Amino acid sequence: MNAPTLGDLLDVVGGPSLRLHTAPAGLSVPVTEALLHDAHAPLPRLPGALLLAVGVRAAGAGALVREAAAAGLAGVVVRGADGPAGEAEAHGIALLSVDEDTAWHHVHLLLASAIGARPAPSGSGLGDLGDLFALADAIAAAAGGATAVEDPRQRILAYSTVPGQPVDEDRREGILGLQVPASAENAEQYRVLFAADRPVRLPALTDTGLPRLAMPVRAGGETLGSVWLVDDGTLAPDAEDTLVQGASTAALLLLRARAARELARHQHDELLRRLLDGTADASTGALRLGLEGPVRVAAFVLDAAASLPDAERTALRLLDVVRLACEARYGRHACVLVDGVVYALLPAPGEHGGARHLRLAEDLTRRAGQALRVPVRAALGEVVPDVGAVADSRADADLALRALGPDLPVASVEQVRARVTLLRLTEVLGERRELSAGAWRRVLAYDDAHGTDYARTLACWFHAGCDMAGAARLLAVHPNTCRYRLKQVRRHVGIDLDDPDERLVLWLQLRTLAGLTGAGSPGVPGELNEASS
Structure with missing residues (x-):
């Protein structure tokens, strides 16, 4: 195995x-x-x-x-x-x-x-286990031996409960753990079985054990599992024919169960996608996902700078890691992969400050990065009152993702509020002609035409809180040089730097549309610079 x-x-x-x-x-x-x-x-x-x-x-x-x-x-x-x-x-x-x-x-x-x-039958998600148990009982009654239905990894999916049929210790242990005990002898028997296309008689593995009659379960050339009969020497004469028919029925049940699981998973994922984009009914979503009360969206993504030969497959593996961790913490999974981003709904009753969710996100990015061998980033949206507002939390998480970088791989939207505000301002200012026009364009044009450095001087002056000495230190020039440049800006570009509103608008436009920061100031996401190009 x-x-x-x-x-x-x-x-x-x-x-x-x-x-x-x-x-x-x-x-x-x-x-x-x-x-x-x-x-x-x-x-x-x-x-x-x-x-x-x-x-x-x-x-x-x-x-x-x-x-x-x-x-x-x-x-x-x-x-x-x-x-x-x-x-x-x-x-x-x-x-x-x-x-x-x-x-x-x-x-x-x-x-x-x-x-x-597979967990215990009641929680397995395999919708046709009841039918498989009924099939096992039917085969056992017709063939005269205790029966078990297994998957290809020797996990016991169903077993017969017909009274009085002899069993051995291997069967008892297998049923107790829903797993066939592993051994080299067992492995060899499965090799022989899966190479056959008819029932196979297999000897007992121990002195006190009983032989078996087994048949692989196949559909379209794919091995779906196997059916086993305990043979105490009293099997019916047509036991092999019964086993062949039983294996054929088992194949149909397993295929139907697989289809049901895939349909349920698809419906679950589709509901979550619709909640994330705001088109699903909130009450239905809460009921089907089992999520009531406050929630928040966590978004996980592979580092875009990493070179991945199979990014889609790696993203699916990231989904598995996130889903398992959420199951461990909350006993359910509400995770889905959308356009390369793994979104998870995190219950947030009594959540203050997001420390618990941040710890989970930090641990997940660390472990996922180690398992997938690629850096992972994670962002948390705001806590919203119920799943009806999940789209808002998702929008926060998406914005926060864009504000992350190597210096900050995990953050909540609150932690990067300034960055995401600048990102949104960049988009809004760039989309509206009347908001993208103004003095900042005249300053850049003057610099291009005359080889001056007025735009960067203004950015450093704003960054220094309009303090001349501070701006001069950022520019590595004498304060008089800085003072002279600002005087020339007023004269040649026609900017009233005494007007606080004009200063504010000019600073925002230089910061967002031109992507200029004060020299030595903390960097901003590349998207702020790209938006102005």
């Missing part, structure tokens, strides 16, 4: 969502499953599984860590920071933790999605 490693998992969901305390066996340990601890049942032997310590205090999890190590699990996840790291180190098992206020079902959903495993 092509399972992710512990290191892969941390690349995707590490950070505030999931913290690593110790990994004595290294980060290359494969992780195959996320299991919820059941205090009333023995731990299954599932090499590669992560055990979520439900109902166990972190400080008292030492015994559970020892049991998990004895069962061959990959690691234990506790809630809280004071877990038994020393105990885990001594027994060679990884120890991870999540925040105290994180719901276990959220953690399970996050890890199951990241690992690629």
Whole structure:
């Protein structure tokens, strides 16, 4: 089975969502499953599984860590920071933790999605699981053996519940974890099975195990999974024919389930896109997305300066990283990719100042940048009262994205309010003839015709608060030189620098339309300069 490693998992969901305390066996340990601890049942032997310590205090999890190590699990996840790291180190098992206020079902959903495993049936999103279970029961009754339906990665999608049919330990463990136990012998049997086009009889893997009769499930040449029968020697004479028919029906159900999932995902994404552009009904959107109360939009984008051979695919991977992190934090995903930008709706009840959302965005950009090997930038729009105003928060986030740069890869719109105001002013002034006309054009024209430097002198003087000595320092000239230049501006260009309104308009036009700043002053986004060219 092509399972992710512990290191892969941390690349995707590490950070505030999931913290690593110790990994004595290294980060290359494969992780195959996320299991919820059941205090009333023995731990299954599932090499590669992560055990979520439900109902166990972190400080008292030492015994559970020892049991998990004895069962061959990959690691234990506790809630809280004071877990038994020393105990885990001594027994060679990884120890991870999540925040105290994180719901276990959220953690399970996050890890199951990241690992690629399917959560429990009720939350899987596979609409036809009930039909698959009914099919498994029907095959078991007709063929005379316990039946399981699996996907290509040996995850158990459905299993029969016909009373009295013999089973072995492998089946019990598989059903308990919804995953076939991994082993070299198992891998070889799957290789043989997937190379066949008819039912295959496979020997027992252990002295106490039972043989199997298995059939691959295919559609149009694509392997969708497999159907397995436990063979205790009493299978019906036509068991192979029953299995062939059952595999054909399973293919139809799996294809239908896939289509239903894709349709649901498309509808969800389309609703979110319409909310973002302001064309969706707010009440319907809130109900279907499960978002009530204040929200804000976070926007994530790959650095445009990075050279990417497959930017579209990388953007889709960014969407996956953002979606998984949002699931970990909020238990749902409301993320969509639009024109290369990943938008996420973040619930914001009681949000003051945006510190929590900023931390999430900063962590996400860092981890996504490491996983994708390309810089990522993120911007937060303003908090709005409900999803009906999401378009306004999205507009804020889009503006804030444009104001970001290498010096500031993550920010809320409030943090870059001055920059985004200048961006909008640049657009408005440039679009209206009467607003783009004025003295700034005469100053630039005079400089071009006479080789003077009056426009930059004015910009530095404005930047210095109309202080002559300050402007002279920015220009690296004597104050008298600066004073002389301003006098000449009044004389040759006809600007009344004593009029505060004229000073304000001239400063704004030089700053936005001409892209001039005081020498040594903080830079502004390139778009301000590009807008005037």
